[in-house]
Amino acid sequence: MxxxxxxxxxxxxxxxxxxxxxxxxxxxxxxxxxxxxxVFQLDPVAREVxxxxxxxxxxxxxxxxxxxxFAAPRERILGDVRAMLADLILKQVLEVV
Amino acid sequence: xxxxxxxxxxxxxxxxxxxxxxxxxxxxxxxxNPLELTRKRDELDTATWQRVFAxxxxxxxxxxxxxxxxxxxxxxxEALVASCAEQxxxxxLITAGVNIDRARLEALAEAGLDHVQLSVQGATAPINDHxxxxxGAFDKKLAxxxxxxDVGLPLTLNSVIHRANLHQIPDLVELALxxxxxxxxxxxxxxxxxxxxxxxALMPPREQVMEAxxxxxxxxxxLEGKLVIDAVVPDYYxxxxxxxxxxxxxxxxxxxxxxxxxxxxxxxxIPGLTFLNVREHGLGEIWYDSPAFNAYRGTAxxxxxxxxxxxxxxxxxxxxxxxxxxxxEASQMDPVCERSPYHDEVQTLAIVDSKRDDxxxxxxxSRQSA
Numbered sequence: 001m002x003x004x005x006x007x008x009x010x011x012x013x014x015x016x017x018x019x020x021x022x023x024x025x026x027x028x029x030x031x032x033x034x035x036x037x038x039v040f041q042l043d044p045v046a047r048e049v050x051x052x053x054x055x056x057x058x059x060x061x062x063x064x065x066x067x068x069x070f071a072a073p074r075e076r077i078l079g080d081v082r083a084m085l086a087d088l089i090l091k092q093v094l095e096v097v
Numbered sequence: 098x099x100x101x102x103x104x105x106x107x108x109x110x111x112x113x114x115x116x117x118x119x120x121x122x123x124x125x126x127x128x129x130n131p132l133e134l135t136r137k138r139d140e141l142d143t144a145t146w147q148r149v150f151a152x153x154x155x156x157x158x159x160x161x162x163x164x165x166x167x168x169x170x171x172x173x174x175e176a177l178v179a180s181c182a183e184q185x186x187x188x189x190l191i192t193a194g195v196n197i198d199r200a201r202l203e204a205l206a207e208a209g210l211d212h213v214q215l216s217v218q219g220a221t222a223p224i225n226d227h228x229x230x231x232x233g234a235f236d237k238k239l240a241x242x243x244x245x246x247d248v249g250l251p252l253t254l255n256s257v258i259h260r261a262n263l264h265q266i267p268d269l270v271e272l273a274l275x276x277x278x279x280x281x282x283x284x285x286x287x288x289x290x291x292x293x294x295x296x297x298a299l300m301p302p303r304e305q306v307m308e309a310x311x312x313x314x315x316x317x318x319x320l321e322g323k324l325v326i327d328a329v330v331p332d333y334y335x336x337x338x339x340x341x342x343x344x345x346x347x348x349x350x351x352x353x354x355x356x357x358x359x360x361x362x363x364x365x366x367i368p369g370l371t372f373l374n375v376r377e378h379g380l381g382e383i384w385y386d387s388p389a390f391n392a393y394r395g396t397a398x399x400x401x402x403x404x405x406x407x408x409x410x411x412x413x414x415x416x417x418x419x420x421x422x423x424x425x426e427a428s429q430m431d432p433v434c435e436r437s438p439y440h441d442e443v444q445t446l447a448i449v450d451s452k453r454d455d456x457x458x459x460x461x462x463s464r465q466s467a
Contacts, residue, residue, distance in 0.1 A: 019251030027109045027157025034187040036212040090322045
């Protein structure tokens with residue numbers, strides 16, 4: 001993880017900024033994040049996380065939901081989600097509300 | 098069998114450049130449009146563009162770059178943006194920003210526009226307006242940039258870099274931050290079309306290019322998370338060729354104002370290739386089956402040196418149009434590559450051009466075809 005990435009609290013709420021869209025990519029399969037001049041092809045994990053990013057639920061609630069849906073240890077999910085979202089914030093395709 | 102299951106089938110394109118018109122209030126001497134510009138009477142009509150956008154979405158295109166010329170010279174721009182939005186296509190408006198007022202910008206946003214890329218020809222009015230050959234252009238651009246962020250649309254600032262503005266890179270970074278841009282493109286001039294015509298007036302000296310690259314790299318690190326900086330590198334002084342278009346017919350296609358479909362801006366300079374028109378052919382047919390798109394696709398067409406190179410699927414053989422412009426043969430190695438027999442000649446040519454004192458030939462419609 002990039003050392004300059006901001007630390008994300010569990011009660012932080014994130015959203016896709018205007019100009020960034022999540023959509024299915026039927027022609028190639030999978031889901032993509034569309035941003036200015038860039039296309040991010042998402043792996044299934046990233047897709048599950050971003051599908052829960054709605055600008056209302058905080059990170060803690062998203063992690064709870066993922067832990068329940070995938071019957072996985074909450075602490076590990078929290079670490080992964082934080083790292084992933086921080087990276088997307090650095091790339092400017094996600095913002096803290 | 099679907100296209101996904103067939104390994105021999107090329108992947109569908111991700112992006113489409115829609116050159117809606119060649120009309121433009123600016124006359125930049127490095128314009129990527131061809132020297133022979135298409136007239137208004139020969140442009141595709143609204144309904145044809147709308148059909149093309151539907152075909153693009155069906156084919157797998159995700160992003161459409163609405164460009165020109167100046168795309169806002171088309172009165173139907175809002176309708177075209179709305180068509181793209183209906184198809185789920187991400188729309189990027191590439192504009193000079195001198196002829197879109199607040200009401201029109203709001204209408205474009207309302208129609209579903211996703212992103213605005215604004216060109217500046219320099220970081221100050223004298224340089225900008227001299228390059229654009231349009232007095233007052235810079236002030237209009239600044240006002241437009243403020244409207245874009247005020248309306249809430251994400252803004253990218255794009256500047257083509259050459260001898261006359263290379264020293265302004267730090268100022269361009271500052272300008273992007275001041276204007277609230279989320280992204281900055283520092284695009285060194287690529288010598289095709291009008292830029293090739295003006296190469297002796299544009300080519301910067303080698304040492305200044307190297308300094309500029311270091312400046313951009315430092316700014317990118319310093320501003321990570323605040324401003325995305327993308328650089329298009331100047332390749333005449335490089336050792337390795339650029340992966341032009343990320344490979345011929347691999348990720349993107351261009352539709353010209355008259356409806357011809359090209360793998361890249363300058364492809365029409367290559368003799369012997371026939372480019373099909375969306376007036377007569379479907380976009381999918383052109384992408385998968387036309388001889389022009391298959392001519393330099395993949396690696397089979399490559400000269401032996403490229404075929405045996407470990408970078409063949411990184412550089413994709415570099416640029417065909419550059420090979421043609423500098424060696425006379427489109428199927429030659431990109432002469433920028435240090436393994437090309439023309440490599441030294443290209444470096445010398447750049448150094449010689451950088452020391453000349455030529456005037457610009459501004460981009461204009463030719464008188465003969467008026």
